[in-house]
Amino acid sequence: MTEAQIYQSIANELNLKSKQISTVADFLDDGATVPFLARYRQEATGGLDEEDIRSVRDKLDFHRTLEDRKKTILKTIEEQDELTDELEEKIKNCEDLNTLEDLYLPYKPKRRTKGDMAKEKGLEPLAELIWVQETEQGNPRDHAAKFVDEEQEVPTAEDAMEGALDIVAEWINESAEVREKLRSIFQEHAVIKTEKNPAVEKRTNFEDYYEFSLKAKYLKPYQILAINRGERENILFVDVELWEERTLENIDDIVITNDRSIFTPHLQDAVEDAYKRLLFPSLERELRNDLTERADQHAIETFATNLSNLLMQPPLDHKVVMGIDPAYRSGCKVAVVDETGKYLEGTTTYPTPPQNKVAEAEKVFDKLIDKYNVNLIAIGNGTASRETEQIVAEFIQKRKERHPDEELNYLIVNEAGASVYSASKTAAEEFPDLEAAQRGNISIARRVQDPLAELVKIDPKSIGVGLYQHDVNQNQLAQSLDDVVESCVNKVGVNLNTASAPLLTHISGLSRRVAKNIVKRREDEGIFSSRDEIKDIRGVGEFRFQQAAGFMRIPESKNPLDNTAIHPESYEATEKLCNLFKIDLDSLNSQENIVAEKLKNINKKEVAEQIDVGVPTLELIIENLQKPGRDPRASLPKPVLRNDIMKMEDLSEGQVVEGTVRNVVDFGAFVDIGVKQDGLLHISNMADRKVEDPHEIVSVGDILKLKIVSLDLERGRIGLALKQ
Structure with missing residues (x-):
């Protein structure tokens, strides 16, 4: 695929325009950061937010990796002088890695196999005879007897047939059509079965899986991760089960094209051998890998959501x-x-x-x-x-x-x-x-x-709001x-005169070295009084300044815009806007309501044209003029402060308590209600309807009114329900 075709393919996947994809790709290739594009290049990207841009980035990475793999495969097959026009077309049009690797499998360098040994003994013509299924008369043994050769270590007709079928079994294994069919059967019908290792005598956390069986497609991510860990720790034995007879029939339907062929029974034997020895182990591994990948993705998304909510907790100002x-x-x-x-x-x-x-x-x-x-x-x-x-x-x-x-x-x-x-x-x-x-x-x-x-x-992995993060x-x-x-860091912005080097490192466009240089300059020469002074820092060129400036706040600056999310490139437009509506920039903090009133109900399209910016930039300017220096976390509820303590014994079923969500997982949320043990707000107790994802209802840091629905003092367990 050409770059233009990749852009169109991604646009179709994400329901966006090809132009948006190509624009984001150009910016990212030039080194622009996601937060910068999402906030300051909305006109160019067509209003894409951070999530959209990261999706484009990830899809670009995938498609470019896929194209690189295609080039490598085509080159390898061409060097073997095996590349046909039809195969080249299939490889070039392939859109997923599994199918691509299936197409490459027959040409992939591999260890010497039983089929290779049979070919070395001159048995490939017999294998071809069996494979094409055109022979409808005679005895298979007579055909096999022609390949008996003591020097080649083929002493009998049976040995010749066995070697030929080894070759055929490998051809069946390397058939992209067979593998694709079998892959869909695995995905639809495979059952994951687990049982306890008899050698394990002590109690473990995996008791739910000592006798467990479920179709793979119905497994929840946390179950997959638990099964994987139990297997890794040698506590569980894990098997994949499939209805063998029906599966073999499906492969027969693809491989056997002429029932009248005298080799049909032998071909069926080759199908069974290919399935048990080659296809099943390979696709079993693939299924387990796909399940793990799906579970990993879900666990990572859960961790990321929890981490975001934790990082965005409101600060408690003015506290010693x-x-x-x-x-x-x-x-x-x-x-x-x-x-x-x-x-x-x-x-x-x-x-x-x-x-x-x-x-x-x-x-x-x-x-x-x-x-x-x-x-x-x-x-x-x-x-x-x-x-x-x-x-x-x-x-x-x-x-x-x-x-x-x-x-x-x-x-x-x-x-x-x-x-x-x-x-x-x-x-x-x-x-x-x-x-x-x-x-x-x-x-x-x-x-x-x-x-x-x-x-x-x-290190975010150590912050403890994940699910099987290791x-x-x-x-x-x-x-x-x-x-x-x-x-999170760029959403909030940082105070350039108080931020630590680790915090500055996460600002759009800044490296660890530049962050340290900023702190050293502050220590040596005192506080910054203007965003422009950032340009004097060693390592900060025009491009780095462009990426970083809008995310830095300088409350001490003479220019009030330096303490907002308005980018320096929009200062001139901001001043034009203020002149248009007679807004005094120097006293922004004391006239929030006045600014809001003056800019209410304006025709944004007309005003944007007057000050020579796009509507998204105008909206950003207006938002920041109304709330200069605003911390987006300030509007969130503050943490619960306590001066007394409850004991488990003080609790009773039906009691209403207040608590803070500590962690959100697939099956619910753990909530600190001020006693020794966190309570569990199970997903079934979150609403009067069925909840698919706990994050729809609660987030890390949320402060909730809850009802105690169960108490187990002996085991230290508290069951909670969200009070509607």
């Missing part, structure tokens, strides 16, 4: 936070950070078992709260979290008696990845004088103030999660 990384024997690490996230002081306390030094810990808490005016305590949700929560809740109640007007609450924070961060190069660069153990609690405290700014420092295709996972982080 005490972060506590709970533990037992090694003690609870404590750190205080100011409203900007600057580390102030840290120590270790031992209020949990086995030391149980609660009184000493309370004295430390009192001292730090009084010294720094702490108004929020963030507790990591890992080991010893609930014991620490109990201690902190009781401590807050005691302080309230002495300081009734004090604002002091606590919050349970997802600490996943804090230990990874604490041992990372990034953490060592941030806190060279602290031990690794004292850095995780700083991360926990900062996650409350700005989840996005802190979590981008951690089992799925790691390259695809990394690409998807990088896309999510890039999307």
Whole structure:
């Protein structure tokens, strides 16, 4: 396919125009980023959003990979002098990798097979005689006897027939038509059956699969991933089952073209041999790989959705936070950070078992709260979290008696990845004088103030909102999660005068080296006062500036547009618009309502022409003039702050509670309701109708009113239902 044909094919797949595909392809090939195209090139792309552009990018990658593979295959077959016009046409028109590999199979270099050995013995003419099925008279044995040759190690007619059928079996295996038919049978009728390895005696997490059987097409992604892991850990034996007799009949229908041929019974034997020895093992592997790929894709999408929702949690501004990384024997690490996230002081306390030094810990808490005016305590949700929560809740109640007007609450924070961060190069660069153990609690405290700014420092796989994330295709996972982080960071934008190098690295167009150069320039020469100053940074040329500038915010700039998502290339148009409607740019922050009123009900098409921009750019300008410096996370509900604790024993069925969604998986959502154990909001309890995907109803970080529908104190299980 030519590039133009690829563009048209993708346009058909995605229901877009070929021109949109070619435009996106040109931009991406030139190095433009997805966030830049989605926000600042809507006129050119025809209004495509990030999801659309990423779909185009992925389809382009697939089609270009497919075309490269076609070229390699055509070259290989041509070098063998086997390329016919018909085969070349089939290969060039092929649109999926499986069919392409089927067409290539007969010409693919492979290890010496039984068929190859039979050919070396001169048995290919006999195989041809059987294959063409034109002989309707005589005895097959007489034909086979002509190929008896002691020197070639073919001592009998039976040996000759056996060797010829080995060749025929391989031809059947290499038939693209046979493989395509069999592939559709596998997809429609294959059954995945699992059973427990008898050698496993202890209880495992795979008990649901000890005697399990289901058609492959009905398997849920989480079932596929669980079966794969159980097999990998040698806990489960997995088989693929198919109705053999019916399947062989389907292959016979393709291979046997003349029932009157004297070789028909032998051909049926070859079909059975090809199926059992070659086709079934090959297509079984392919089916398992396809299932795994489907499950991987779903798991990656689930992880990406959860990660996006977690990263976009609203920041808790203006809080001095005490972060506590709970533990037992090694003690609870404590750190205080100011409203900007600057580390102030840290120590270790031992209020949990086995030391149980609660009184000493309370004295430390009192001292730090009084010294720094702490108004929020963030507790990591890992080991010893609930014991620490109990201690902190009781401590807050005691302080309230002495300081009734004090604002002091606590919050349970997802600490996943804090230990990874604490041992990372990034953490060592941030806190060279602290031990690794004292850095995780700083991360926990900062996650409350700005989840996005802190979590981008951690490998997304370690953030803990996934489903079997260590089992799925790691390259695809990394690409998807990088896309999510890039999307979230650029959606929010970054304050150029406070952002860390890891945060800046995710800004459109910036590399790790340039991000470090920006931070170093800030440290050496002070804060930035204009977006134009970015051009002076080593490594920032015109193109990089174009890609990055609109996503950077400078609240201290004299030009108020530098603190908006309006791109510098649109400043002139923005000033024209303000002049048209008598809007004072210098006092934007104090006249939001006035700006909104002045720009209400305007004829956007006419105004866009007057200021020489497209309508999408005009809409972006208007949105940012009305809400300059707006953080899109600000409108979301803030996390639930607590100052007291509930125990499992305090709960009862029918009770209504408030909780925060911690993770969303295929079968429901895990919700923190303020007791030791997260509750499960099962998918069946999410609505009065059947819910196919929990993400339709809830997201990570959502704050919900829930009803307790079941309690199992012994097993620590809480069943929840969404209160309508």
